[in-house]
Amino acid sequence: MLIWLSLLFLALFSSVAFMLGRGRAVKTAGGVARVLHSLPGYYGTYAALWAGVPAALLLLLGAMFGGRVEDAMLQAQRPAVVRALAVDRQAVFFSDAQAIASGIAPSEIAYEGELKAALDIKVAEAQRVDALIRYSVLALAGVLALAGFLLAFPRLSADFRARNRVEGWVGGLLLTCSIAAVLTTVGILMSLVWESWRFFQTVSPISFLLGTEWNPQIAMRADQVAATGAFGAVPLFAGTFLIMLIAMAVAAPVGLYSAIYLSEYASRPVRATIKPLLEILAGVPTVVYGFFAALTVGPLFRAFFNGIGAAMAGGPFPGVADYLMQVQNQMALVAGVVMGIMLIPFVSSLSDDIINAVPQTLRDGSYAMGATKSETVKRVVLPAALPGIMAAMLLAVSRAVGETMIVTMAAGLQAKLTANPLDTVTTVTVQIVTLLTGDQEFDSAKTLSAFGLGLTLFVVTLGLNIIALRIVQKYREQYD
Amino acid sequence: MTDVTPSALGPVGSAARLSAMEARLKKRHRSEVWFKAQGLMAITVAMVFLVVLVGRIVGQGYTTFQTHTLSMPVYLNPERIDASDLEGVNYDYIVAEATMKKLGVQDDDLGTTSGKVMDLISRDFGFQLLNQLKADKSLIGKTVTVTGPFKADADLYFKGQIKRSTAQEDRKLDDQQLDWLDQMKKDGSVKSGFNFAFFTNSDSTEPEQAGVLGAVVGSAMMLLITALIAVPVGVMAAVYLEEFAAKNRWTDVIEVNINNLAAVPSIVYGLLGLALFINWLHVPRSSPLVGGLVLALMALPTVIIATRSALKAVPPSIREAALGVGASKTQTVFHHVLPLAMPGVMTGAILSLAHALGETAPLLMIGMVSFVPGVPEGFTGAATVLPVQVFIWENASERAFHERTAGAIIVLLVFMIVMNAAAVILRRRFERRW
16 A cells, blocks of 8 residues: 555656656757757656656565565564474464564464563564564655656756657666566576475485386375375376377377368368367367366266277176276376367467468479379478478477366376376376465475476476477578 | 370380379379368368367356246244344245245154255345345344245256256255256246346355356456556567667577477466465465466567567568658657557457466466455455366366356356457458558
């Protein structure tokens, strides 16, 4: 609330600075705006920027990090009674002190005796620190705003190059925005690497990447001492790979053949209707595919295989028949097929672009030699488009590996090392979701293992994307 | 060879060659037809998938928009209502009494009949009575007429999804309950109509009272945050990269980086949001604010890519003309190039926002799967969004929730179709060909 008020006040101050700056510039020009180096508005904007931007930045930083500074200041001194507590209880103690200080309901733990006295002291300290940070940020922002204005205002004169200065600010803003994109990558890398590093201190990377047993035990309470759990991720990689293979077995032929048909055979009206329809398929949210997989495809496949099992019963393979009759809704095949459907438009639109990029002269040359359309496609167009199509397939693989909702809703949770598509398998993304939904202790190996999986996923998909982009870049130039 | 007449080759050789060639040609044409048929099959398969997907969801979901309501008089028995403690009254039993009276049955000592009746009538009746009594205590001892929904299973029977032909132990309602429902339907107190409650209620543990309002509002708030961050930052970043940046190693790095970011799995953004926004910056969990921030980071690369291609499409002559009459670089870009690229920019922005609207996985990481029984209180309050609501309902065991899930999907798809249509119209209407 306070921050919004102060930002509003700052905006007012800034607009006053704008008026004053413009007025001063016009006045130094003797009222003749033509004499000025820049348009009068630029002078005003220059004053307003100096008055507003540094102070606003400080206010925002204060709002973002004030709480952390407060934590650090409050926890710098820990009374002996508090130090005697377990580490996590200490954290509760301090969060309770802050909650009471800001009038929020604290936890249900009752404090007595010395601890209560310590709590009261800390509550008073929290209130003091809170007020201190809040008002010092405000005061500093006020000083900055005033100083900025006083710095900028005297410089405004008829031959001051105000437009260039303002454009410098604009350029800085644009640069900052493009750096934001880089910062996102840095943020992803930092958070994944940092949390994974903490995970790899308890579980060695080798046993994580090569272990064949996945059984993260549930950390219900911090003081619980149970089995340490097994963090061998090979079953997850195998499950991800199996589902990806099934998905590509559906998406690659269907997507590629539709792209060939659309770009080489289809008439203009057919193309104009089919392409938007495929785009609809591409725009359907993945959670919808998940629903479709779990409630339509799953029961359908199960009934189909159970039916086959029943028909085979008493036949020469009693084991197979029994197995087929016990197939469940959640199997790798269901998730894989539905994911394949999801990827069809992705593969088809990428391949379509690539096939269209093959120059018409190559086709014409082939027709002139008497080749039929299919021969031209198979012997001329596809070989020319092959690198691009490979890249498209790699991108589709990357999508399949990172896809979450379909597998979460249709593939199951059991980590099994199997190549049987009728079995239930689990994937890297499913495990990340399961490990991190709900309330968890953030420091447990179980929660941190999700970041280890996330890092693996990030590295694999990044590798696939980079290879795909390199292939496209390397071979595109041939025909341009 | 042109001077060699066919007859010179001799009759035997020519005929053999000709027939061999014809055979080859036939084979080639056959393979041509087969190849074309394969392409057609692929298209057909894709279209069949689309039809089945949409058809199944509409087929499962359209009944959500229809509901059956019951109107009946309820006697507010003063013996059962303590005027000083209105909250503590067992309204469900009062409603059950009224229903039993209507059906002409008596409760037994164990309360089995009233229990069975309560399984048919929504608890919404009880809430309505409580609210009426809170407003006007003088109603005690009088008879009021209340209109409300049935419980989900009874509603499914009216819609024909629970059938009498199913064996009694395989369905939720027994024969007696079905008889009662038929009796009520016969005496005209059951009305079917459009399910407005689905759009005015939020999530609930009772399927018949669960609606999508909270999720729609949550989605709108989250998308607002995403749009406010991703669109300006993305557009400005693209303007810098396309119009201002020198071509050097740094800009190459940024460019490769943006292309790669666009292909990072969405769940990784969820992990980023969890580590950065929740654990480090202490943004409240499951709030529209943190969801919007995560989706903004996710949408940023696509907005940048779309904006860059829109800027590229503006011909250099525009820039040269502006620079020629003395505009500065900044003025050229902001007065001429960007406004001309705006339709393309907006189309790209809307499409990436539509994509963000349907995104689920990263939101599961940042605690949006919690049960939120109302409209979100603000940008930092707990909220749920449409795709996550779909996920939550899909996991619910009651059969009636499956119908609601499909209903929520239809609502979600309608929103996405509207956004995509807006993008297409914008493109058709304002796009300029140079």
